[in-house]
Amino acid sequence: MMLRAREQRRENDRNKEKEVVMQPSIWGRLPDELLERIIALLPLRTILALRPTCRRFSCLLSSPAFLSLLHAHNSLAFLLLSHPQFSHRCLPLYDPAADGWRSVPLPPSSTSGSASPSSLLLLSAASGLLLFALGRSSLLVANLLTNASKVLPLPTYSAAPSSAALVSLPSRSNSTHGYKIFLPCASDDDVFVYDSASVAWTRFPGFEPVLGRRNPHQGGAFFDGSLYFTTPEPFSTVGFDLRNGAWDVGVAPPMPEDLAFVRLVGGCSGSGEDHLYLVGGVGRDGISRSLKLWELVGRKEERKGRAWEEIGRLPEMMCRKFMSVCYHNYSHVNCLWHEGLVCICCTTWPEVLFFKVSRGTWHWLPRCPMLQEKWSCGFRWFSFVPDLFALV
Structure with missing residues (x-):
């Protein structure tokens, strides 16, 4: 009996080693619709x-x-890491499905003569598109999946942009979609908005508490058709309507008390519903003793019924690590949305703290193995979701 079982296993192993070839005639007889479903x-x-x-x-x-x-x-999604010391011909990204790292090449336009490698800066990402600054004269919008890119001359050349927000505008059907770019003006408090549909920049009045030098985080969180920003202390929320360029100071309820720093994160659930989250360090005298996460609940039309609802609190040991990482210098803290995760990053630390919204749990993403030990600052993270529908 044992010999027969052993022979059967050997036979199975030999069958596995045989190459299975699909007859071309079978493929040729498949209906086009079925073949496309397989591919x-x-x-x-x-x-x-x-x-x-x-x-x-x-x-x-x-x-x-x-x-x-x-x-x-x-529906693959990756976390993209940018650092000044990386080669400007590729960027590392983390693949959650494989729990591993790989590098992705940049489009040829970003490494050609349009700018020196040292002037290339990744500013924003949205729905498969990446937005780079090419020196002080232009921006580059690129789709790494289709290897397509477009250089956009800047409306003003006073200085190289250090922040911008790229917002994807998908349609309700599965067709190609466009984007808008929110760009603060370096010389004054005005803002420029680029619309891929009209292929033009439009200038709008700014809002000094948001765009002033005291507020370095000017990227904004996209939610419900607008970009949401926070002001310096006393903290409040301000909205910018991308359709008409209007600022709205009453767009959200007052923030929770005793906040040492705040960040906004806009995200979209699997059902397509938009969400706005508030990440805040809770403490006094500018020192955070804990870190909490809130979600904005209530309809936009019924502003009096809107409120910040607490959905998560960072465990004490993890909070101690995070606060020691940023040395209570909260200007280094950045936050982003990544496929159901609220990610909290620090430009001086190579790990990512993230909150899984569906489970209400906190986790750390370990250090990227491509980083050298001596690299201690300049870490910037972006959510990268490849999308064939995103046109540049």
């Missing part, structure tokens, strides 16, 4: 490698029906 299940890099093999495959990525299938099956 849509392949990894994106495999689909891109198929394009040169025949005219039919090369046209797939321009087919609305196939793009809809691809959008439904491919």
Whole structure:
């Protein structure tokens, strides 16, 4: 009996080693719709490698029906790390599915003669698009998945931009979508908004408490059609409507008491519903003793019914580590939304603290192995979700 079982295992191993070949005639008889459904299940890099093999495959990525299938099956998301010491020809990204790191090449336009490598700065990311500053004269919008990019001349050349917000504007159907760029003016308190639909910049009056030098965090959190900002102390929330350029000082209820620092994070749930979160250090005399997370609840039309509802509190030991990391210099703290996670980062620390909203749990993302030990500051994180629908 044991000998028979051993022989059976050997036979199974030999069968596994045999190469399984799909007859071309079978593939040729498959209906187009079924074949496209099968191809849509392949990894994106495999689909891109198929394009040169025949005219039919090369046209797939321009087919609305196939793009809809691809959008439904491919929802990979990565955390992208930027650091001044990295090579400007690639950037490292963390793949949660594989729990590993890899590097992604930048588009040729970002490494060619349009700017020196030292002047290339990643400013923002949204729905598969990355926004770079190319010196003091232009911006670069790039889709790494399609290897497409566009250089946008800046409306003013007073200084290289250090902050900007890239906002994706997806349509309700699975079709291509555009974007807007919110750019603070370096010389005064005005702002510029670029619309990919009109291919033009529009200048709007600014709001000094948000755009002043006392407030270095001018990127904004996108929520419900507007960018939301916080003012310096006394902390409050201000909204900027991207459609008409109007500022709204009563867009959110008063913030919780005893806050030492605040950050806003805008996110979209799996059902497509927008959410706005408030990350705050709680303490007195500018020293945080704890860190909490709130969510804005209530409808925008019913402002009196809106409130900040606490949804999470950082455990004491993790809080001690985080506060020691930033040395109570909260200007180094940045926050972002990443596929159901509220990520809290520090430019002086290579790890990421994140809160999983669905489970209400806190975790640390370890240090990237591509980092050298002597690199101690300049860490900036971005959420990167590859998207074929995002046009530059």
